[in-house]
Amino acid sequence: IGTAVRQKQLYVKGHPLRQQALEEIGFRWSGNATLGWLDVCHAAAIYSQMHGRVLNPPLQFVVPSPPTPDSELDGPWPWPERLWGLKLGQRLKDVRVKGAYLKGPDAHIRKAQLDNLGFVWTPKRGRRKRS
Numbered sequence: 001i002g003t004a005v006r007q008k009q010l011y012v013k014g015h016p017l018r019q020q021a022l023e024e025i026g027f028r029w030s031g032n033a034t035l036g037w038l039d040v041c042h043a044a045a046i047y048s049q050m051h052g053r054v055l056n057p058p059l060q061f062v063v064p065s066p067p068t069p070d071s072e073l074d075g076p077w078p079w080p081e082r083l084w085g086l087k088l089g090q091r092l093k094d095v096r097v098k099g100a101y102l103k104g105p106d107a108h109i110r111k112a113q114l115d116n117l118g119f120v121w122t123p124k125r126g127r128r129k130r131s
Contacts, residue, residue: 037101041113043088046078048117056120061089096121 012019043063048055065084066077094100101110 037106037110039083039086040088040091040095040101041110042080043083043086044092044114044117044119046083047088048119050078053118054120055092055114055117056123057089057092059089059093062087092119095119096123 012022044055047057047061051057063079063083063086065081066079067073091100095102095114
């Protein structure tokens with residue numbers, strides 16, 4: 001809904017109280033591409049660190065929420081709550097295929113960030129072996 005409101009602004013046109021109410025709950029009129037990139041980059045950094053500085057998650061990889069309290073962990077849970085449910089595999093596929101997040105003045109910085117995390121720009125084709 002956010003994209004539709006930003007693009008058309010039909011919901012708020014002629015309704016200043018609606019616009020004010022949206023702004024009071026944190027609605028951003030300029031979109032959230034930067035915030036989205038920060039989440040992707042943060043999740044990518046954690047994934048990379050957990051996988052020997054190789055950033056090539058399977059397409060279906062979604063940032064997990066912590067296991068049940070009675071599960072044993074080898075340390076603190078690495079994923080912050082705000083990232084739980086982030087479809088990191090799909091987002092990084094979109095980077096490869098569509099150039100998502102790689103447009104505009106920060107494109108070269110974002111490419112360098114991914115390179116530093118060990119991003120695999122051209123993954124091998126075929127099914128992965130399950131480990």
